[in-house]
Amino acid sequence: MSESVTSGARGLTVESAFAGMRSVPPVVFRAGCPDCRERFELSASALRLAIGATSRTTFYSFTCPECGASVRKPAGERIVELLTGGGVRTLRLHSTL
Helix, strand or coil: CCCCCCCCCCCCCHHHHCCCCCCCCCCEEEEECCCCCCEEEEEHHHCEEEECCCHHHCEEEEECCCCCCEEEEECCHHHHHHHHHCCCEEEECCCCC
16 A cells, blocks of 8 residues: 555545654553562563452462562452553453353
């Protein structure tokens, strides 16, 4: 496809359509390890979210980049919203039917 091809709009080129777009910085999440007490930032790909039938079975997990511990923390509604909005992979542990 040529950059001068228009799609229904007179004079609109691919170049002009994308001229105002900027790249978006990757989402990072702040976290802490309960074992070594280090604080750090993690990318969405470093986290996993599990949504269970109750608040007791809804949690997120990650591996501490400092000490290698497997960390699992509860995830309330706001945390679920932030993690899913930030692209964290989600596993549903219950049926929505």
